[in-house]
Amino acid sequence: MDSRLLKTLNAQASSTRDPVVWARAVCRAASHFARHGQTKDALTSIGVVRAQFGNELHHEVASWLMLAEGVLHFFHMETYEAYDRIRRAYGLAIALKTQSAIPTCAAWMAHIEFNAGAYEKMAAHLVEALTLAPENDHQARARASLVLADAYHLTDQYVLARPWYERARLNAAGEGDEATLSAMLYNVAAFRAANVRLVDTFGGENAKEAHRASMETSSSINFDFAIGTEGLGFLSYILRGLILTIDKQYAEALKAFDSIAEHRLPTRTLAPIFADRAWCYANLDQNDSAWKWALRAIDEVSKLTEADDIAYVESRVAQVADRLQFHAIAESHRANAVRFLEEHRAFQANLLEMLQKLPIG
Numbered sequence: 067m068d069s070r071l072l073k074t075l076n077a078q079a080s081s082t083r084d085p086v087v088w089a090r091a092v093c094r095a096a097s098h099f100a101r102h103g104q105t106k107d108a109l110t111s112i113g114v115v116r117a118q119f120g121n122e123l124h125h126e127v128a129s130w131l132m133l134a135e136g137v138l139h140f141f142h143m144e145t146y147e148a149y150d151r152i153r154r155a156y157g158l159a160i161a162l163k164t165q166s167a168i169p170t171c172a173a174w175m176a177h178i179e180f181n182a183g184a185y186e187k188m189a190a191h192l193v194e195a196l197t198l199a200p201e202n203d204h205q206a207r208a209r210a211s212l213v214l215a216d217a218y219h220l221t222d223q224y225v226l227a228r229p230w231y232e233r234a235r236l237n238a239a240g241e242g243d244e245a246t247l248s249a250m251l252y253n254v255a256a257f258r259a260a261n262v263r264l265v266d267t268f269g270g271e272n273a274k275e276a277h278r279a280s281m282e283t284s285s286s287i288n289f290d291f292a293i294g295t296e297g298l299g300f301l302s303y304i305l306r307g308l309i310l311t312i313d314k315q316y317a318e319a320l321k322a323f324d325s326i327a328e329h330r331l332p333t334r335t336l337a338p339i340f341a342d343r344a345w346c347y348a349n350l351d352q353n354d355s356a357w358k359w360a361l362r363a364i365d366e367v368s369k370l371t372e373a374d375d376i377a378y379v380e381s382r383v384a385q386v387a388d389r390l391q392f393h394a395i396a397e398s399h400r401a402n403a404v405r406f407l408e409e410h411r412a413f414q415a416n417l418l419e420m421l422q423k424l425p426i427g
Contacts, residue, residue, distance in 0.1 A: 069244055076091075093127070100141050116131070173210040175187075176191035221414040231250055247289070259312075268377075280309045304326060307339070337363050338363075341386075348390065356390065
């Protein structure tokens, strides 16, 4: 699928004689390529701008260039490097009052901080992005709206997240930004699935929500296929494996997990995937494999930092242990699961309270 945003940026770059306008368009194109997983094209665009300006970067160009480099690092899962470059882009824009770059840099700062669990910093940058961005600054408004929607969804309040997802969608569609639309579709499914998985292991009625998560996951994967994005596409298949596990399609879930190269996976995804694999094997009566993967999940759980991830893995391991008649082991992991679930619920309540106090409408 041809990108309307990329066509617009190419037209801007080719029709202007202003080097700053040209560079901003090319840097935005670099970010576009990075978000689609087209690393070679992103690096080429970044290199062209650096070659044009040499060591005498205009301050506005410098912010957009560092932002593009940060986005590229982010989609290579290089979190520290991404934060460093985006923070530099933001700091320079603030120091030199580069009004065109401040809202988008602030929105990306909020994105990075959300992923890092720095929610107070995230909130401040969201307010900045949404307050300073003009109505036609679709990139800043789309990114900030998406982060705020995700934050509300993390608290298990989809009804509050939905209007912000809609704002993200409208702004992304306003300039043909398929990468942001792709991220929105994935995030809606992923956060719903994250809430559903806890119900699936701790007990409760989740059939309706599980069906929604399944449909949303399929929509996300189909959209990515249609636009040809490669960005962080493997995350969709992790999500697909989880949904298949919840749907009790255990053999198909294992195929989904098998299709992902383990060395590419972020650390926080390993323990949940290993626990899901263990549960799948247990339900397929392959007990040796089930316990092997359960032990791998136990080994990895100490590396997790989010209470909901820990609660989920501990609860899944308890289910596997019970099924294999290791009842004392199951009880120990179940107690851990309950403790971390309570911690997660308290975190959700605190985050929701903070979000509802933000001075943005």
